[in-house]
Amino acid sequence: MVKRGKTYVEAKKKSEAGKRYTLKESVQLVVGSARAKFDETVDAAIRLGVSPQHADQMVRGSVVLPNGLGKSVRVLVFAKGEKEKEALDAGADIVGSDDVIEKIKGGWLEFDRVIATPDMMGNVGKLGKILGPRGLMPNPKVGTVTFDIARAVNELKSGKVEFRVEKTGIVHSPVGKVSFGVDKLTENVSALLEAIIKLKPASSKGTYLKGISLSTTMGPGIKVDPLDVRNI
Numbered sequence: 052m053v054k055r056g057k058t059y060v061e062a063k064k065k066s067e068a069g070k071r072y073t074l075k076e077s078v079q080l081v082v083g084s085a086r087a088k089f090d091e092t093v094d095a096a097i098r099l100g101v102s103p104q105h106a107d108q109m110v111r112g113s114v115v116l117p118n119g120l121g122k123s124v125r126v127l128v129f130a131k132g133e134k135e136k137e138a139l140d141a142g143a144d145i146v147g148s149d150d151v152i153e154k155i156k157g158g159w160l161e162f163d164r165v166i167a168t169p170d171m172m173g174n175v176g177k178l179g180k181i182l183g184p185r186g187l188m189p190n191p192k193v194g195t196v197t198f199d200i201a202r203a204v205n206e207l208k209s210g211k212v213e214f215r216v217e218k219t220g221i222v223h224s225p226v227g228k229v230s231f232g233v234d235k236l237t238e239n240v241s242a243l244l245e246a247i248i249k250l251k252p253a254s255s256k257g258t259y260l261k262g263i264s265l266s267t268t269m270g271p272g273i274k275v276d277p278l279d280v281r282n283i
Contacts, residue, residue: 071275085267096222096266097262117239130148131168165182244260263277
């Protein structure tokens, strides 16, 4: 049996076991239960009524959170020529091509997100075994393989998050920091849920949003009533 710390136990007492709250109530409880000495990240876990093993029920996408994530993001861009300058002007932290690819092969991984122009993907694809398991491989489905470099960089810097349903049918995603407060966190969670709802597969039958839970880095999960957000 897992032994919980005193802080966690005290935070757990603020919510009723098994009870589902409205979205705003859940965010209020999450913010109110934060007790760590650092600014905790708030995470969302959404259980979907899909079968991810079927390609037509894979839920994957991205969304720019209206209030960002509360942290700086180091963006790497693979581009050449004019697109290299466009990336730098847009605020990319690292821009390069074959030289950067070789650095990564050598073990360098000092970046958080990766963008590539389509003409670079032939070479970037060689990094699949390194970037793929870390969730860093550029993908056109989430807008990180594009010639519109300035927009892609701005979105990532502004708090764009990518999400993908896991084998268990759950989507995990950060939605901000405790210091954001109730209103900004509620807006971020709403934006994430709206994006996920829009991606409901046509082949998915029955209840789509089966469960929603919010938690801080060190705190317990607070359950959200899916009925409260189904018309979001």
